[in-house]
Amino acid sequence: MSRPQNPQPQAGRPASVPPAVIAISAVLILEAAALLVLAGWFVYNLFTATPASMGGAVFTTVLLAAAGVWLLILGHFFFRGFRWTRAGVLVFQLFAIVIAVPTLQGGVIVAGLFLLLPPAAVLLLLFSKPVVQHTNRVSGEPKAL
Template structure:
């Protein structure tokens, strides 16, 4: 689909507002998140799931740091410090994904998808390794998030690019 050429000399003072049957599915206003439209519940649920995963990583990093400072035996001290830095950076990254997904940006959908695939990759061996409660606690939210990421409302709401009109 292409845009009509912009001619500012005869532009009407009121921007065109898409109708319910024009097929665009776009809400009035420059961006879905700023147009005053209601945020879909799926975005809220998806943001809560990703925020909970980020919080879990932060808690794991805190526990790991406590273990590291109390003198728990490790093979490599600097390897353990690197692991702690990775846990903290991944938690920060997931919090950023949560924030920008909630605001309606496009790029966090890919970040949330990758995070859910990682959780599934860890959740299945955890479940089959005998830790059923922990495995289910990882698999169920990740599966729900994967389904929600591909719903029509989430895709249409989270289509904002920085400084550009909605993509869909």
């Protein structure tokens, strides 16, 4: 029995996923997991403690969960090579840096570094040539008639 032929890579796309894309996707998945864990902690505290503002606590919980789910989606489609994901990845990493800098200035060094180093690495890798070449896909597979 013969082995099935490997599908030919699309024109202009590498046959394998570059290591930088794997690293960025992993960071996105870890950031998403952290946000979802934090959202779960907020839900737990909604039931076990009295928040100063119930509306604010519920809003923060929903925002954390939505951001976590969005990062999971970005990580998945970024790994698959969709072009539109680069903008979402860039914006989220910039937001993370905006939170990390005041955290560092406030003297919370360990948390600030955890907030700063992964986005800084992602931003450095995001504009590298292999990543840009991998993320040039604009839509799904061509439709068959």
